Amino acid sequence: MDLASAFPPFGLRVVCGDLELRLPDDAELFSLADVAVAGIHPPDRSPFVFPWNAGEPDEVRRNLLQYHWSSRGKMSPDAWALELAVFRDGEPIGVQSVGATAFGVTRSAGTGSWLGLVHHGQGIGKRMRLMALHLLFEGFDAVDARTEAFDDNPESNGVTRSLGYAPNGVGVVDRKGEAATENRYRMTREMWDARPSVHRPDVTLEGVAPVRAMLGMDREP
Numbered sequence: 001m002d003l004a005s006a007f008p009p010f011g012l013r014v015v016c017g018d019l020e021l022r023l024p025d026d027a028e029l030f031s032l033a034d035v036a037v038a039g040i041h042p043p044d045r046s047p048f049v050f051p052w053n054a055g056e057p058d059e060v061r062r063n064l065l066q067y068h069w070s071s072r073g074k075m076s077p078d079a080w081a082l083e084l085a086v087f088r089d090g091e092p093i094g095v096q097s098v099g100a101t102a103f104g105v106t107r108s109a110g111t112g113s114w115l116g117l118v119h120h121g122q123g124i125g126k127r128m129r130l131m132a133l134h135l136l137f138e139g140f141d142a143v144d145a146r147t148e149a150f151d152d153n154p155e156s157n158g159v160t161r162s163l164g165y166a167p168n169g170v171g172v173v174d175r176k177g178e179a180a181t182e183n184r185y186r187m188t189r190e191m192w193d194a195r196p197s198v199h200r201p202d203v204t205l206e207g208v209a210p211v212r213a214m215l216g217m218d219r220e221p
Contacts, residue, residue: 004207008214009075009082011207014131014139019124021096021131024085029068032085032092033061039117040094077104077216086115086128093119096128098136104216107143109136126159127201133163134203137192140217144188151181160185164195 003025004011014021024032037057054060071081081099085092094115103109111132115125129147136142146168149156165185172179212218 004210007072008207008210009072012082012084012211013204013206014084014135015204015206016127016131016134016201018089019127019131020087020090021084021128021135022087023072023082024068024092028085028092029065030061032095033064035093035116036060036064036114040114041117075215077219078102080215082211084132086113086124088119088124093124094128096132098132103140103142104219107141108146109140109142109144110146110148111136112147120155125155126162129159129163130201131203133187133192134201135205135208137189138203139205139208140212142189144186145192146184146186148182148184150175151183157183163187164191166191 009023010025012022037060055063068083071083075081079099079101080103081097083095083097086094086096094113096111096113098109098111100106100109111129113125113128113132115128133145136145147160147165148171149160151157165187168184168186171182171184173182174180
C-alpha cells in the first residue's frame, strides 16, 4: 500500500499548464517553509488574521509545519481543509487551500491562499484560484465557493473581483488587536457555469473519487 492509498488526499492532483496543486509531503513542506521565510507580502502589509509568517525564520517554519500537520490530522467528513501546495515546474511556490464544514449537507466551501513574494505579478494567483474553483465545482460538486480579503489587500480583492465573484457582505475582525475590515465574496455554481469557455481553465483532475469517498461527499444528506 502506498501513501495515497492509505490517505487519499495525497493522491489528489489539480494540473493546469506549468502549475500543479497537491498535498506536499514533509520534504516538500520544508521547501515550502523556505518560500514563506523569504517573504509572502511587503513588510507594510498584514493579510492574515493570525500573522503566522511573522517572526524569526525558525518560528515561521514551525508555524507552517504545525499548521499543515494539524490540517492533515483533522480531516473528516464533518470538517476538512486541503492545504494544497502550488508547484510551478515542480517547485513549491505557495499554497492554495480549499476547506469546508458539513460539506456533505451544505456543498459550500471556502478558499484561501498565499504566494511567495517573488512570484507576485505574474498572474499565478488568479490561475491557482481558478484551479481551486474547478476542483470545487467540477470535482466536488460544490454549490458555492466563498473567500475573504482585508480591505487593505488590493491584490487579493482584485483577483477575486476579476473572476466574477459577487460581494457577500463586509465584516470587522480582530487583526493583531486592531479592528480590520474584511470584504467577503461568493461564487455560485450557476455563476461558474455561466463563465465563457474562453475564461474557463484547462484543468486536469486526478485522484478525486477516493477523496470524495474519504470525506463523505457522495453520501445522501
